Amino acid sequence: MGQFSFGTNSLGVLREGRIVLMHMDQSTANGLPVPFFGRPAWTPTGPVVLARRSGAPILPMFMYHRNGGHRLAIQTPYPLSQRTDDSTLSEDLQRLSGLIEQVVRAEPQEWYWVHRRWKQPS
Structure with missing residues (x-):
């Protein structure tokens, strides 16, 4: 079995027009702390970074x-910032987390969550 790099392989998949x-x-x-329900929560940067690098859109989905x-x-x-510096990465993550928060507030019974969202990474 060959080596797998999620970021590299995902970038290639997105550039081919496929979905991740x-x-x-x-x-x-491997994220940044952004507010989620009023508390800092470490949030993955991958979706925003991959969208910026590949030009693929972010399509928020909820079940x-x-x-x-x-x-x-x-x-x-989801419209990302036009600038691609570190401060806009945090802003984009914060806005996406805010969208998730809105959906959870509207239908909290739908948020199935089994891990510690606000834990600090080691």
Whole structure:
């Protein structure tokens, strides 16, 4: 089995016009702390960095329980900052986290969460 690099392989997949699915509401040591429900939460930078490097859009998606089944709501492409410096990376992550927070506030019963979102990375 060959070596796998998520970032490198994902970038290639995106440049081919294919889809990569990533969770934004996961604590990660390879992220930045941004406010989530009023508390700093380490948030993965991968979705924003890969979108910037590949030119691929970020399509926020949310899964809902409906009528005994599931409904996947895919939103319109999320507009990222036009600048690509470190301060706008944090701003983009904060705005995306704010979007997740809005969805969770609207339907908290839909947020299935089994890890410590606000833990500090070691």
